[in-house]
Amino acid sequence: MAADPLAGDPGAITGLSSALADHQDDIRTGTHHVASALHDADGWEGASKDRFTTTVGTIAPAAQRIISRLDAAIEVLDTYAEAVRQIQDEAERIQAAQLTNAVDSITNAVSMGSAQSTAAGSDATEADDRRVDRLQTDAGDLAAAAKRLDAEWDALVERRAAADRAAAAGLTESEVLGVAVGYAGTLAAMSDADFLRAVAGMPPEVLAAQDQAVADRIAGMPPEVVQAWWDGLGGRGTAGEHSAAQDALITALPAVIGNLNGVPYWARDQANRLSAQRAYVQAAEALVAAQETYGKAVGRAAQAVAQRALIAAQERYNQLNNFVAGARTDLNLRYPLPRQMVAFRDGEPPLGAFSVGDLDSASSVTFLVPGMGSSLADTTQYMRTGSTVQQSQQQMSGDASAYVTWLGYEAPPDFVATGDTAVFHEDSARAGASTLAADLAGVRATRPDVQLNVVAHSYGSTTAAIALADDAALRIHSFVTLGSAGIPSFVPDAAATHAAHMYAAQADEKWGIAAFGRTFSDPHRADPTQGFGATELQTDGSKTVNVHDLAADPESRNVGYLDSGTKTLLGTAKATMP
């Protein structure tokens, strides 16, 4: 379609340019606050400061680059506004001239008709003939002028088209976007090696602006390729000491880097905290919005819909709130250990894993796999329970296995509380097993010699047994089941889990929860303490386990499998001792 020289509003285009200048001011103000934070941090020293310093140092240069790109966009818009203004002025002049020409041509034609009639009369004079000649000359001049004006208009249409092209090209050139437009297509055509090199060379704020396809491609890379790539960007690194390229990847693609096997866990931790914090803020905002909607809902049907939305928003908020609280919740440790957000997948429901212990350096890593009814809302509770085992290990040897609270699968709802029968079936376990196996393989890929254990409770043991049976390469040292909801029949014995050692505990639980789950399981699942080949952990003693929970309410007389003073706690601590 031909360009319209009169289209658009130069004033509005200038307004866009002014708004971008205001945007620059906002970014400058934000950067000033960041500089204040850096200044305020002068009195902060130690290892915990290193990570802060490294990352905070990326913001000001990125902000400066963004401001420069806005400068380039402003220049394009200002140039374009001026061009459109000139073209519109010129268009108005041409249109006025064309109108005048048209009127003159009509007048000339009328006069010509009259003059020709007079010149054809019997009393015509030479003057009449000359008048016809003059009018004919004028008609020729007017036709030529009209042709010239049409040509001018056509040229103006082309000029406007050129101005539009220039503006469009200017707004999408690399000085404005950070990379050339269509670069995503170029990336897609690259080999894996070239692609990873190109991605690592992008500034973080530009990398963050890339299409989802870039993130998806990185996420699909094999762990060994990822590990070699990452190490090539400045070594394995640490939270405090790593390269700018590694930092850019963490901050720009947190959802990918946080769950990317082959990336060291300090980096995954940083990335996942970023993703989880972002999700938490969004969940808090969504909860406020849902509360407002519920408060304003009129009519029974609308109230019911709003109430369901509010319950869902509250549940999601609780899950994310508890997960991010894992960074600071009190633990039962004898000596403090670092914490790492090992995984975070922001779906419905959100899933994740939180470690107490450094997965990049611990000599032993243990995954704690919870059972039915568990979700991210239970993160701190399971972290504390895991830390009770670690406390025992610290008391025994001074060293503790890094315990990963793994809430990476959508566990079946608590049958007792909801009546939902999913816990009797294998679907949730099978779905969770593949994710668990992948996360365990991620540890194995980056830590080939680490001692890797799994402690699984209730339905978590069903999930874990499938994961371990499916992948012998995980080389699990100890597999501990506590109050198992049963092991599927296609994992016939302890040997089939490929674990070097398998332990199982089954207490005489109030209400017989685990036994109930096994009895009604379909297909039937076996009790790993009964002729399965696992070493049985005793549950009686001075503190006899009497409930299904891992940790019982301390105010009650109940005792859970991993409560202090139980043989199951001691047995689990020994089985997973570094």
Add this chain to the structure above:
Amino acid sequence: MADLTVSWSTLEAVHGALDKATGTFTGASLPAEGGASGAEEVAQAFATFRTAQQRSDEWLAATSRTLGEYAKDTKSLFADADDDLAGKAGGK
């Protein structure tokens, strides 16, 4: 954590400054083209630019927010030091 040297008020100030930065980056709005050019290809190019800019802004906000939370978490990670420092700071 023996190597930690920091006061409660320092971490409070760091968190506060980054909170302001996050708010500023989040609140920084970008204009929409809204038919100003009257030309489809310019409007599309502006939309491309705006999306890229918006994502870069989000990166600024997310990074600031994470660092602010990190400062906040640091206070809580060193519970003993926190209690001590909080006591000295007037029971904060």
